[in-house]
Amino acid sequence: MGAALDESKALLVRRWGEMGGYWGISRTMAEIHALLFVSGRPLCMDDIMAQLHVSRGNTSMNLRGLVDWGLVQRVHKLGDRKEYFQIDTDVWHMFGTIMRERRRREVEPIVATIGRCREMVADVDGVAEDEKRELREFRRRLDELRNFLTTMGALFELVLKFGSEGIAQFSSLLTGTGAVTRRETTEQRTSRNATKRSERPARKKSTKSKRNPRQ
Numbered sequence: 377m378g379a380a381l382d383e384s385k386a387l388l389v390r391r392w393g394e395m396g397g398y399w400g401i402s403r404t405m406a407e408i409h410a411l412l413f414v415s416g417r418p419l420c421m422d423d424i425m426a427q428l429h430v431s432r433g434n435t436s437m438n439l440r441g442l443v444d445w446g447l448v449q450r451v452h453k454l455g456d457r458k459e460y461f462q463i464d465t466d467v468w469h470m471f472g473t474i475m476r477e478r479r480r481r482e483v484e485p486i487v488a489t490i491g492r493c494r495e496m497v498a499d500v501d502g503v504a505e506d507e508k509r510e511l512r513e514f515r516r517r518l519d520e521l522r523n524f525l526t527t528m529g530a531l532f533e534l535v536l537k538f539g540s541e542g543i544a545q546f547s548s549l550l551t552g553t554g555a556v557t558r559r560e561t562t563e564q565r566t567s568r569n570a571t572k573r574s575e576r577p578a579r580k581k582s583t584k585s586k587r588n589p590r591q
Contacts, residue, residue: 385414389428400482404430405438409447409463413470418451418460446473472536479532483525490522 389410396406407428412419419427425435439461442448447470451460464470497511535543 385411388414401441402438404428404434405441408435408438409442412448412461412463413465418453418462420458420460422458424461445477468536468540475532479529483529487522487525490518490525494518494522 389407392410392413393403393407396403399406408424411424411427421432421435421439424430424439425432428435439448443450443461448461448463451462453460464473494515497515503511538546
């Protein structure tokens with residue numbers, strides 16, 4: 377079982393490193409992040425170098441980057457002069473940190489740039505009619521792009537606010553699970569009402585015969 381666990385961890389670290397390129401970070405940084413995530417204890421730099429086969433300088437640089445992102449914390453052990461590193465294993469908090477940092481580094485600068493571009497073409501006085509139409513279309517596209525980015529940012533904040541349980545409930549509604557639950561509840565209520573009606577005592581039939589109005 378120990379060999380299978382080690383192989384499983386190594387596979388995740390390797391795949392996590394391959395994904396790093398899509399996130400705009402180095403493969404080594406992603407692998408260090410994954411290694412600390414699957415490790416059951418804090419690791420020192422020597423541990424990381426030995427397991428990932430990377431140089432001390434490369435390890436130090438990427439650890440510093442992870443610390444700057446707020447994804448890795450430095451810890452010390454009593455009587456040990458080495459510096460150890462550990463990761464926050466709360467997945468929601470971890471990805472929240474990643475998304476906030478990426479938004480600060482990537483999204484907020486482009487939103488600010490869009491605002492400056494919008495101001496540069498705000499004045500259309502003295503511009504020919506053809507150029508006015510082009511300017512209006514350009515401003516419309518800028519506004520749509522800015523609205524999209526700010527809306528996605530607000531949606532991201534709602535996701536973090538609701539947390540895993542809230543998102544799970546919302547996901548059940550989108551996938552129809554919630555609707556099924558409501559239908560089952562209605563069926564159960566109908567069945568319960570039918571059972572109650574069947575348990576009611578039967579009404580006694582009247583023994584008096586109806587009088588014939590012609591008599």
